[in-house]
Amino acid sequence: MIHVPSLILDVDKCKKNIRDMALKAKEHKVTFRPHFKTHQSLEIGRWFKEHGVNKITVSSLEMAEYFLPEWKDITVAFPTNILEIERINRLAEKIQLNLLIESAETAKFLIENLTNPVGFFIKIDAGYHRTGVQPKDGNIIDDILKISEVSAKLIFKGFLSHSGHTYKCQNKADVLDIHQRCMNTLVELKEKYKNEYSNLILSLGDTPSCSIAEDFEGIDEIRPGNFVFYDLMQNKIGSNAIDHIAVALACPIVAIHDDRNEIVVYGGGVHFSKERLENEKEGTIYGRIVEKNENSWGDLIPDTVIKSLSQEHGIISVSDDQIKNYSIGDYILALPIHSCMTANLMKRYKTTDGKDILMMNSW
Structure with a gap:
């Protein structure tokens, strides 16, 4: 029974998404190291083990500690925060920990302060321009590698990139163009350094590229994360x-305004996040409403979208012929724009088969 905003997880859809991506990685002979920042759940993480996954990616050292009891090879895909050196050393004592480095300063600090060996990837900016070493800046790469050579505690694993700018694409062709550029960048780096580091790994990971592309020539590892649930943003790009889409937010209806074809739900920015999509017909939307059925949900309801969000309120625009179908005390099911953000805010799932699944930092 739904009393408050609740994130509903369709287990069958989620497991199919996992299976499909695992099979794709196997088909292309790349290691599948999924990013767990989307679901943040030990239980959901176990579903990956059914497909032979034994290495994962996370977005923080705190998340690595959460998954540590069940995963022994973890890459933290975030620039190393040297202020967390004590936590780094605790983790490195127990698991194969891999960090990201993009400066000589960070490499020097780790050399001086590590108590246990860690692997490291050099983070490459392949066009996203969020962070990372520019691929043409060989001096920084060489400096990092030279520093690491003097210590057995800092072990070079390879080059890693995240093409986050695919999230701004409007079609598959644009995603494939970015993907190809990223691959070319990484492969060129491997050609340059493979004689000195014969086992270096090329790692890339973004859900649009990993969902759409069929060419991973030269890549050793993929790290998609959002694919486990997908969402409306990915759907617009063409990923799914x-x-x-394996999650929907159930929101109780608390008011109906027939005069302006709006319903008010208990479900706002603190539940959905304020991620949005825009189009000429509907303007800005924060989610789409789907039909409810006995075990999950069905098709999108035409012309029924979340038009605005405040902290706890959601305002849903409904067509003339649909508003009569809603009543106070009922609830709607909304597909999120960005499932990663929504899941992170909600911290727990209600599954379509009647279970509660907790996430990291669940209250």
């Missing part, structure tokens, strides 16, 4: 169909 609507029926691949």
Whole structure:
């Protein structure tokens, strides 16, 4: 029974998304190191083990500690925060920990302060321009590698990149163009350094590229994360169909305004986040409403979207012929724009088969 905003997880859809991506990685002979920042759940993480996954990616050292009891090879795909050196050393004592380095300063600090060996990737900016070493800046790369050579505690694993700018694409062709550019950048680096580091790994990971592309020539590892649930943003890009989306937010209806074809739900920015999509017909939207059925949800309801969010309120625009179908005390099911953000805010799931699944830092 739904009393408050609740994140509903369709287990079958989620497991199919996991299976499909695992099979794709196997088909292309790349290591599948999924990013767990989307689901942040030990239980959901176990579903990956059914497909032979034994290495994962996380977005923080805190998250690595959460997954440590069940995963022994973890890459933290975030620039190393040297202020957390004590936590780094605790983790490195127990697991194969891999960090990201993009400066000589960080490499020097780790050399001086590590108590246990860690692997490291050099983070490469392949066009996203969020962070990372520019691929043409060989001096920084060489400096980092030279520093690491003097210590057995800092072990070079390879080059890693994240093409986050695919999230701004409007079609598959644009995603494939970015993907190809990223691959070319990484492969060129491998050609340059493979004689000195014959086992270096090329690691890339973004859900649009990993979902759409069929060419991973030269890549050793993929790290998609959002694909486990998908969402409306990914659907707009072309990564997934609507029926691949594995989470929906259930929001109680608290008011109905027939005069302006709006319903008010208990479900706002603190539940959905304020991620949005825009189009000429609807303007800005924060989610789409789907039909409810006995075990999950069905098709999108036409012309029914979340038009605005405040902290706790959600305002849903409804068509003339649909508003009569809603009543106070009922609830709607909304597909999120960005499932990673929504899941992170909600901290727990209600599954379509009647279970509660907790996430990291669940209250």
